[in-house]
Amino acid sequence: MERAKRNAVVAIALVVLAVAAARVEAQQESEVKTLVKHKNGKKYCDKGWECKGWSIYCCNLTITDYFQTYQFENLFSKRNSPVAHAVGFWDYRSFIAAAALFEPLGFGTTGNKTTQMMEVAAFLGHVGSKTSCGYGVATGGPLAWGLCYNHEMSPMQSYCDDYFKFTYPCTPGADYYGRGAIPIFWNYNYGAVGEALKVDLLSHPEYIEQNATLAFQAAIWRWMTPIKKYQPSAHDAFVGNWKPTKNDTLENRVPGFGTTMNILYGDGVCGQGDVDTMNNIVSHYLYYLDLLGVTRDQAGPHEHLTCAEQVPFNPSSKAASST
Ligand SMILES: *[C@@H]1O[C@H](CO)[C@@H](O)[C@H](O)[C@H]1NC(C)=O
Ligand SMILES: *[C@@H]1O[C@H](CO)[C@@H](O)[C@H](O)[C@H]1NC(C)=O
Ligand SMILES: *[C@@H]1O[C@H](CO)[C@@H](O)[C@H](O)[C@H]1NC(C)=O
Ligand SMILES: *[C@@H]1O[C@H](CO)[C@@H](O)[C@H](O)[C@H]1NC(C)=O
Numbered sequence: 001m002e003r004a005k006r007n008a009v010v011a012i013a014l015v016v017l018a019v020a021a022a023r024v025e026a027q028q029e030s031e032v033k034t035l036v037k038h039k040n041g042k043k044y045c046d047k048g049w050e051c052k053g054w055s056i057y058c059c060n061l062t063i064t065d066y067f068q069t070y071q072f073e074n075l076f077s078k079r080n081s082p083v084a085h086a087v088g089f090w091d092y093r094s095f096i097a098a099a100a101l102f103e104p105l106g107f108g109t110t111g112n113k114t115t116q117m118m119e120v121a122a123f124l125g126h127v128g129s130k131t132s133c134g135y136g137v138a139t140g141g142p143l144a145w146g147l148c149y150n151h152e153m154s155p156m157q158s159y160c161d162d163y164f165k166f167t168y169p170c171t172p173g174a175d176y177y178g179r180g181a182i183p184i185f186w187n188y189n190y191g192a193v194g195e196a197l198k199v200d201l202l203s204h205p206e207y208i209e210q211n212a213t214l215a216f217q218a219a220i221w222r223w224m225t226p227i228k229k230y231q232p233s234a235h236d237a238f239v240g241n242w243k244p245t246k247n248d249t250l251e252n253r254v255p256g257f258g259t260t261m262n263i264l265y266g267d268g269v270c271g272q273g274d275v276d277t278m279n280n281i282v283s284h285y286l287y288y289l290d291l292l293g294v295t296r297d298q299a300g301p302h303e304h305l306t307c308a309e310q311v312p313f314n315p316s317s318k319a320a321s322s323t
Contacts, residue, residue: 111239176189
């Protein structure tokens with residue numbers, strides 16, 4: 001009787017072990033295995049953590065397939081030097097963790113490998129130029145200093161716009177100064193990003209300068225999301241999903257890197273001719289293409305690369321709602 005019981009316990013224990021082992025195996029497999037299904041003549045894939053959920057984009061390479069730690073280190077080689085302002089904050093893992101949320105939607109997974117690498121270079125070109133502390137005489141050249149900052153250094157105001165007091169009310173004591181990889185300013189922008197990422201950034205805008213994954217998520221969300229309905233996102237304008245209207249063509253807005261600047265910064269950067277603020281962003285993009293081994297002629301002709309002659313999508317007189 002006793003022995004039969006003991007044997008039964010041993011048998012159960014063995015079964016449990018076997019089940020656990022099978023589970024581990026399945027997990028390891030799912031890290032490398034692409035699940036595939038076909039529906040209505042289209043192919044959908046799921047690649048586990050980096051490209052999760054059935055998506056046509058997950059059938060392609062994912063970002064870690066063509067963009068690795070050493071490349072991130074090359075692009076942002078000075079970010080941890082002692083004079084940088086966000087030492088130890090930004091890293092490759094946080095970028096990849098953030099990107100994973102958007103790869104099923106096409107971020108870095110659209111088109112062939114060259115297009116994919118170009119999109120990562122373009123997105124990071126914006127990031128690098130907006131977080132750089134490299135000036136003309138900086139060691140390694142001015143372009144080596146991307147991800148030097150993670151927030152605005154001397155904010156002159158708290159960026160609370162009362163016009164949005166019902167939709168995105170400011171939290172007493174909170175400041176909505178520039179933070180992040182493509183810096184976010186103003187309560188309404190913190191509010192919109194927070195809503196999308198399901199993080200209460202109106203109460204805690206400081207999260208963006210405390211958590212690099214969140215900071216990258218916010219920046220990629222901005223890249224992937226139109227500013228206004230019926231306008232393209234920077235992603236769509238860059239990868240060619242967007243088809244310009246007649247008006248767009250008349251106003252020199254063509255698919256390419258130039259239009260991503262138009263979308264993200266409007267007349268702060270575009271339609272001003274060959275100005276430094278614009279050229280600085282373009283230079284970061286081209287520098288990153290070089291470092292990733294993508295030849296510059298892939299970036300297209302000058303008028304696709306810049307927005308010098310483009311009419312802004314959202315002129316600031318109209319965009320600034322209350323000032
Ligand atoms: C996947 O990659 C192929 C070629 O590498 C490309 O033609 C195709 O457009 C890509 N799929 C998507 C959904 O972008
Ligand atoms: C990748 O796609 C781009 C845009 O569609 C195209 O111009 C380029 O020739 C393609 N490159 C390769 C290697 O197929
Ligand atoms: C940072 O943000 C990410 C994305 O929202 C979240 O998953 C993670 O838990 C956060 N890390 C910490 C330490 O709060
Ligand atoms: C085209 O541009 C003109 C002038 O900027 C504007 O009045 C008009 O509404 C635009 N049309 C469309 C369809 O956007």
